[in-house]
Amino acid sequence: MSWVILVMIAILVIPIYEAAQDEDIWQRMLAFASIATKTSLMILVISVLRDDWMIGVVGVLILSLGNASLMLLAQVIRRVNES
Amino acid sequence: MNSSVLIDIFSYGCIAVGLWFWLWGTWPLLGHRSVLYKLHGLSVADTLGSMLIVVGLLMKIPREWPLLMLALISLAIWNTVLGYVLAYCAVGHGHGHGEMLEGADTQGRTVSLRYGKLFSSGNSREVSHDG
Numbered sequence: 673m674s675w676v677i678l679v680m681i682a683i684l685v686i687p688i689y690e691a692a693q694d695e696d697i698w699q700r701m702l703a704f705a706s707i708a709t710k711t712s713l714m715i716l717v718i719s720v721l722r723d724d725w726m727i728g729v730v731g732v733l734i735l736s737l738g739n740a741s742l743m744l745l746a747q748v749i750r751r752v753n754e755s
Numbered sequence: 756m757n758s759s760v761l762i763d764i765f766s767y768g769c770i771a772v773g774l775w776f777w778l779w780g781t782w783p784l785l786g787h788r789s790v791l792y793k794l795h796g797l798s799v800a801d802t803l804g805s806m807l808i809v810v811g812l813l814m815k816i817p818r819e820w821p822l823l824m825l826a827l828i829s830l831a832i833w834n835t836v837l838g839y840v841l842a843y844c845a846v847g848h849g850h851g852h853g854e855m856l857e858g859a860d861t862q863g864r865t866v867s868l869r870y871g872k873l874f875s876s877g878n879s880r881e882v883s884h885d886g
Contacts, residue, residue, distance in 0.1 A: 676770055687781060698841070698844075698845040702784070702790060703784060705837055706781060709834065713805050716823070716826055732825050732829065735826055739833035747840070750847075
């Protein structure tokens with residue numbers, strides 16, 4: 673089962689690299705949204721791997737709260753760009 | 756064949772297909788395409804891949820179904836809404852209803868579509884555009 677985590681880490685490197693090298697703010701936001709989803713899914717997989725319910729709760733919280741806060745951040749950046 | 760072996764095969768299959776979707780959707784991030792192109796691939800592949808992975812986990816440990824169900828529902832709702840909001844914010848840079856598109860014509864001039872009219876940067880002539 674740990675091969676799943678290894679493959680996930682390998683895929684996670686792609687958006688991290690993109691967020692580090694791209695200057696455009698929206699490309700960065702896209703990469704961050706991808707990182708948020710992937711990290712929370714990794715936490716869920718680890719919770720199933722360790723059979724730990726508490727880690728799973730944290731993963732689900734990050735999954736829903738992280739995406740919602742990224743939406744708010746996108747709105748704030750749009751307003752800042754407007755003015 | 757034992758039923759637990761069958762469930763294992765199904766769950767690992769779901770996880771592997773989900774990981775393949777992840778890779779397929781994330782790879783175009785490295786190219787120099789527009790935000791909308793990348794967003795399209797990423798929102799489709801990320802949501803579907805993540806949901807497949809969660810379904811694979813659900814088959815492995817059905818005891819934790821409330822938590823994994825919550826993860827499935829929040830993935831389906833939030834990722835779609837986030838994709839829409841990101842596209843809206845990235846394209847409509849404050850131009851009223853966000854109706855603005857930009858591109859290049861065959862001569863390399865920048866052409867933008869605003870409020871149903873075509874504007875070209877190469878010459879100041881305004882090109883009317885019906886429909």
